[in-house]
Amino acid sequence: MPATKMKATIKSVATDLFYRKGYYATAISDIARGSGIQKASIYYHYASKEDLLFSILETTMDDLTVYIRETLEGVSDVEERLRVAIRGHVGFHLTRQKENFIANSELRGLSSQNFRAIVRMRDAYERIFQDLIRRGIDDGAFAVVDVKILSYAILTLCTAGASWFKPDGRLNVDEIALIYENFIISGLKQAEGAVLRPPVAALSG
Amino acid sequence: MPATKMKATIKSVATDLFYRKGYYATAISDIARGSGIQKASIYYHYASKEDLLFSILETTMDDLTVYIRETLEGVSDVEERLRVAIRGHVGFHLTRQKENFIANSELRGLSSQNFRAIVRMRDAYERIFQDLIRRGIDDGAFAVVDVKILSYAILTLCTAGASWFKPDGRLNVDEIALIYENFIISGLKQAEGAVLRPPVAALSG
DNA sequence: GTCTATACGATGATAGAC
DNA sequence: GTCTATCATCGTATAGAC
Numbered sequence: 310m311p312a313t314k315m316k317a318t319i320k321s322v323a324t325d326l327f328y329r330k331g332y333y334a335t336a337i338s339d340i341a342r343g344s345g346i347q348k349a350s351i352y353y354h355y356a357s358k359e360d361l362l363f364s365i366l367e368t369t370m371d372d373l374t375v376y377i378r379e380t381l382e383g384v385s386d387v388e389e390r391l392r393v394a395i396r397g398h399v400g401f402h403l404t405r406q407k408e409n410f411i412a413n414s415e416l417r418g419l420s421s422q423n424f425r426a427i428v429r430m431r432d433a434y435e436r437i438f439q440d441l442i443r444r445g446i447d448d449g450a451f452a453v454v455d456v457k458i459l460s461y462a463i464l465t466l467c468t469a470g471a472s473w474f475k476p477d478g479r480l481n482v483d484e485i486a487l488i489y490e491n492f493i494i495s496g497l498k499q500a501e502g503a504v505l506r507p508p509v510a511a512l513s514g
Numbered sequence: 515m516p517a518t519k520m521k522a523t524i525k526s527v528a529t530d531l532f533y534r535k536g537y538y539a540t541a542i543s544d545i546a547r548g549s550g551i552q553k554a555s556i557y558y559h560y561a562s563k564e565d566l567l568f569s570i571l572e573t574t575m576d577d578l579t580v581y582i583r584e585t586l587e588g589v590s591d592v593e594e595r596l597r598v599a600i601r602g603h604v605g606f607h608l609t610r611q612k613e614n615f616i617a618n619s620e621l622r623g624l625s626s627q628n629f630r631a632i633v634r635m636r637d638a639y640e641r642i643f644q645d646l647i648r649r650g651i652d653d654g655a656f657a658v659v660d661v662k663i664l665s666y667a668i669l670t671l672c673t674a675g676a677s678w679f680k681p682d683g684r685l686n687v688d689e690i691a692l693i694y695e696n697f698i699i700s701g702l703k704q705a706e707g708a709v710l711r712p713p714v715a716a717l718s719g
Numbered sequence: 720g721t722c723t724a725t726a727c728g729a730t731g732a733t734a735g736a737c
Numbered sequence: 738g739t740c741t742a743t744c745a746t747c748g749t750a751t752a753g754a755c
């Protein structure tokens with residue numbers, strides 16, 4: 310088999326196993342078995358197990374960022390831009406569920422240098438959403454909200470779908486995206502103003 | 515040292531290490547070192563590493579459920595009940611950050627029986643929020659939304675705080691809770707209605 | 720209750736033949 | 738490119754002394 314094809318097979322098998330069993334619980338021998346080769350042969354294609362994980366995460370983040378930028382092209386209305394971005398984010402995460410689940414749960418498997426590289430990409434991606442929200446606030450489309458906190462909240466909420474979504478479940482990707490979209494846009498318009506109130510009760514621990 | 519005290523020390527050290535390094539990356543010897551004993555001595559207090567993880571998760575879920583139920587006592591208005599529950603959820607998660615982070619990232623470390631036990635507790639907890647939302651819809655306080663999807667979204671969004679919150683950061687627990695609370699309640703009232711639109715573009719992968 | 724010593728298995732990775 | 742064989746290490750857990 311040509312190197313490029315086997316390399317892709319290994320990556321695909323690893324993605325599936327990392328998703329189903331987790332990075333640490335997956336042994337190189339498992340990936341080899343799934344790929345139909347011996348474990349030593351894996352190292353001809355990838356330098357290490359971590360290298361394989363990094364490759365998956367890097368590709369995912371790259372594709373996600375490119376996809377969202379494409380999605381936004383030609384859309385000018387501030388609110389519609391955020392709606393489009395949410396749709397894109399949800400669509401990408403639910404369609405490429407395994408990779409995205411890994412990207413959100415297995416960063417721990419990376420050494421500090423690789424970790425920083427992925428976090429840098431993630432930060433840049435988050436900034437796209439933060440800019441969209443800020444623009445919406447400046448234009449008066451949204452209420453004056455905390456951009457950082459709510460951008461994390463919004464992305465997390467949409468991403469979470471990747472952990473429970475089932476392609477043949479009750480709702481399809483578009484339906485789920487629409488539910489999120491309306492919830493988020495309404496939340497950002499803040500029909501409900503802030504309410505002053507006493508602090509929560511003290512907690513042990 | 516009396517058994518109960520050392521047992522608590524071990525649990526506390528393990529919580530800290532599982533939070534900082536992850537369950538798989540933490541060795542029994544690490545926990546022993548942090549507790550000031552030899553690794554073999556750990557097994558006098560806990561049957562296995564998984565037993566220790568399970569103990570942390572069980573206590574956390576128990577305390578969380580009890581806390582939320584207490585928080586809701588005596589509150590009758592539907593909207594205020596959900597607001598109170600959100601405040602409680604956020605407060606608990608940001609105050610007992612480490613345990614909650616583990617509870618949301620290390621379920622993989624459990625064998626199927628223990629896994630099911632924790633998931634059962636989590637499901638029961640989620641049902642509290644689902645009932646609150648459903649009540650709000652029935653009473654006309656909230657729009658007719660998808661309860662399951664949005665309950666997951668709401669809990670995930672609030673829980674996420676446990677992964678980035680810093681006690682001495684820009685905002686304190688109450689401020690963050692209020693931001694979430696207003697965002698969520700506004701989202702559930704849905705000033706913005708559903709918008710029909712074409713499906714998202716096809717995705718590769 | 721805690722210690723030392725050790726059994727035992729698994730895993731990531733390498734060496735070198737084909 | 739893939740194989741067989743093997744290394745080196747580490748981690749959980751147990752045995753038995755104190």
